[in-house]
Amino acid sequence: MKTYELVLRRVEADLAAGRLRPGDRLPGERALAAEFEVSRPSVREAIRVLEAMGIVRTAVGSGPDAGAVIVTEPSAPLTAILRLHLATRHLPMGDIVRTRVLLESWAVREAAGAAESLDLGPATALLDAMDDTDLAPERFHRLDAEFHVALAALAGNALVSTIMGSLREAIHGYVLEAAAQLPGWDRVADGLRREHRAVLAAVAAGEEDRAAELVTAHIEGFYRTARVG
Amino acid sequence: MKTYELVLRRVEADLAAGRLRPGDRLPGERALAAEFEVSRPSVREAIRVLEAMGIVRTAVGSGPDAGAVIVTEPSAPLTAILRLHLATRHLPMGDIVRTRVLLESWAVREAAGAAESLDLGPATALLDAMDDTDLAPERFHRLDAEFHVALAALAGNALVSTIMGSLREAIHGYVLEAAAQLPGWDRVADGLRREHRAVLAAVAAGEEDRAAELVTAHIEGFYRTARVG
DNA sequence: AATGCACTGTGGTCGGACCACACCAGTAGG
DNA sequence: CCTACTGGTGTGGTCCGACCACAGTGCATT
Known part of the structure; x- marks a missing residue:
């Protein structure tokens, strides 16, 4: 089991359980890395995959729209x-x-x-x-x-x-x-x-x-x- | 344009032009990084996305089956x-x-x-x-x-x-x-x-x-x- | 000739560092 | 009092260097 897959599983579990809902922001990459006890690159790879699947979108900067946000509109990945x-x-x-x-x-x-x-x-x-x-x-x-x-x-x-x-x-x-x-x-x-x-x-x-x-x-x-x- | 997207584009162009064909091995991550003049993490993120899309599969070790290989059987990603x-x-x-x-x-x-x-x-x-x-x-x-x-x-x-x-x-x-x-x-x-x-x-x-x-x-x-x- | 083991190259993972960006609050100016 | 600037702060984006586990390869030993 690769580390980034582990991150994916945990995120999917959070989604299925309703702990993460469309419109919510994922914790920052550093926070996720600390929470799952993995490195930041591994978290990033997982987020990349989620992004490629159209589950989240990412944006830099600060404010409510920054970070990895779970998309509300089903897109066409x-x-x-x-x-x-x-x-x-x-x-x-x-x-x-x-x-x-x-x-x-x-x-x-x-x-x-x-x-x-x-x-x-x-x-x-x-x-x-x-x-x-x-x-x-x-x-x-x-x-x-x-x-x-x-x-x-x-x-x-x-x-x-x-x-x-x-x-x-x-x-x-x-x-x-x-x-x-x-x-x-x-x-x-x-x-x-x-x-x-x-x-x-x-x-x-x-x-x-x-x-x-x-x-x-x-x-x-x-x-x-x-x-x- | 993010760096990993740049890598994706180049790989896709190679695929479309027939320079890369199913069964072929991609160059190593370090080699790709050097070729595209980007860092290895960026290459890895691109490969992760390709893997999530079912375009390549990766394996560690050495030998003909190691590395990122373009899948020959269309799977169900x-x-x-x-x-x-x-x-x-x-x-x-x-x-x-x-x-x-x-x-x-x-x-x-x-x-x-x-x-x-x-x-x-x-x-x-x-x-x-x-x-x-x-x-x-x-x-x-x-x-x-x-x-x-x-x-x-x-x-x-x-x-x-x-x-x-x-x-x-x-x-x-x-x-x-x-x-x-x-x-x-x-x-x-x-x-x-x-x-x-x-x-x-x-x-x-x-x-x-x-x-x-x-x-x-x-x-x-x-x-x-x-x-x- | 058969067997075992070090070598080598691969992806996998990690920590740390710096950058660009966007927002926010405090401040200087009108 | 309001406006405009300016720094601070937290975010993802990118990079570097390092070490690990793994699987073939080929040499050396038996």
């Missing part, structure tokens, strides 16, 4: 993991795309099933922003990613939203590169805009099957066009 | 992340269960669609092992987890398999606890065994819809009985 596994060729791009289709078609189906209680404001605002034809491709794809995450969030499942966001984010670089080499980008972008609107309309109208079909065709169509995955 | 997020109450148990249903019903549907080319050996062997009525609950649930992962693996999507395995593994402790307080465990276990067989049979017979329905009922039924999620 999977992004970096997926990107690295993509880099090592452990994960084929095709698997990621297919998983996106799976999660996203489920999400829009769920959302359409509860259409009357949805807040489509954020998603609509993103689509409006994407209508700007002067948008740089980088910005366009960033908004596209946000839209798809907003779409997935409508289903109300935090885990699915997080995974979706990480998937979309992890392949952002690849999408950007592939789209840049695409002839007639303006026409492609226009098609994507129309498809987005159609998906959102189907969700709003409560048409579950149609929403799922549209989003599936939208994603698979783009990756086929861009020859990614 | 998500387990620890999910478990910790569960401990922080960031993720509701219900979301995890619903996500399992989603992924697993998709997986068995896919598998049933390619039933003729499946190797059902591993999954069947696990079910045979679970038939032993003298099995301790801990062992039973461990085999159950392995069976569900094997089931998901039949779909041939590495990402879905990995996520599924992590989901099942992360809630293992909770399942164990809930099942222990269940009256008439023997009867419950018998029901689970029958349901497992039925799912596998449906997959083997290529009955996509039926396999998906069975696995959905199986998972949701258990968690309703155990009052988890």
